[in-house]
Amino acid sequence: MLRWTVTLCMLAVTWFAHADDAPAASPTAQSMYEDMLERAPYAMYEGIFIHQAGNQTQSVEIVHGTYEGAIWERLLHLDGPTREVIRRGEALYCIHPDQSVEQVQQQGSSPFGNKELGSTRQLSKAYDFRSLGKQRIAGRLVEGVQLVPKDASRHFYQLWLDQETTVPLRTELVSRKGQVLERYQFSYFMPKKEFVKARFEPRTKGVILTEADTAEVLKTTQKDVLEWRLNWIPSGFEDEAATGYAPKMSARRIYSDGIVMFSVYVEQVEKALDEGTAQSGPTVLAVQHKQWHGLTHRITVVGEIPAATAQRIAQSVELL
């Protein structure tokens, strides 16, 4: 009888879930993750997801696809004032509620060059892969993968991957105490077979996207160049910009462990305005000052890492 079959299945699922409690690395989970890295960016789909960060939730419409080999994406904020983020390959545009368009990144201006981040080779230095079993999310069958940090310097990461397309239908950043710091979850997900260009045009009326001048886009480049190094980096994190566009001597550097990033800013300042740590959703900021050659230097660490880690990184900055 079906009822008993179902009950037995449920029991089996529960049992497997518990059998998984031992933090043993799962090669299946790792290969599922690798599969996702390869396939998910080139999947075509539309949907609505909920983004939850700190005490905030927002619903966002997403249209994702590939056009001439490049990833195209359009995100439309469904709550509050209309804002859109449009991605065409490396070009990234933000459309503000007042209909103004800001191009924040353009072709060739990515700080990472053509470097692909997030290989499992790099990830496995910092995380163990665990399987979280099958689940049902947004009406679809998904497979859960958990990235368990090998040390206390970072958070847990867990993803539930759509079985058909490998697209993560739920992603969570979880602190070691089990608190969900950030979650994004689809409530509607629909794979698409064809690329329909019209679906990627801005929904905000009267907005036309044009390529901005390089100078305008790269306005964040720092003028003062300092040479410095970190004396402590949590294992697995690598200087991502080293092979990319940022020179070794730079006021700012980006580090990644394959899935989480932090940025370090070092600047010479007149006087110390603020110092300490701050939290914004899943992102932490740590500000410290150091005297060097009689001048005050401000160090700011920004990233989705525990506050203690950010502080320790800031502490370890050494000016050369």
Place this chain on the structure above:
Amino acid sequence: MSEKQTESLSALMDGELDELSMRRLLNDVDSDPAMKAQWARYHLARDAIKGDSSVFAAMDISAAVSEALDQEPTSQQTTQKPWFKAFAGMSVAASVAFAVVIGARFNPLNEQPAFDAQLANKSKVEIVKPDVSTFRSPSMIAQSPDAIDGVNEQELQQAQERLNSYLKQHAQDSAIGQGRTAMPFARVVNFETSKEK
């Protein structure tokens, strides 16, 4: 619900029920809430096992609407004040409108104006501005007393703006750097809220 009915339900799910029995059973399902629930559970379980995608499987709009209507006080039996009646009536209308909005989201682009007009008609509903404070101003949770000595309001404002711009820049870089999931992009969208003040 009898054992026989349960077995018939199971047979129906497997497509092994003859037409006569099926009609009888569907009649029973209609009149028996317990059976209806059981049937829904069977479908849910089967879908989950097979991995079928049924986006609105768990959503029974007709039931929700009739339930809301049932609970609504009728004019004969209520002694409540008129404004309350008006409010209760509106909540039903609002939930129906919500269901319409879900469907309308994925209409082709050229049908959008009709949707906008529909929204415009509801302009009497006050739009509450979402609280964006956590993204707008990351508050310092620890400050060194030495550091803020002799810092005026304007300089604190500057510090706040700098932190916000770092947050935004970091979110953008994360989005480009690991654009595998939409999560960092959603963060970018969130930081956009800091632009309107």
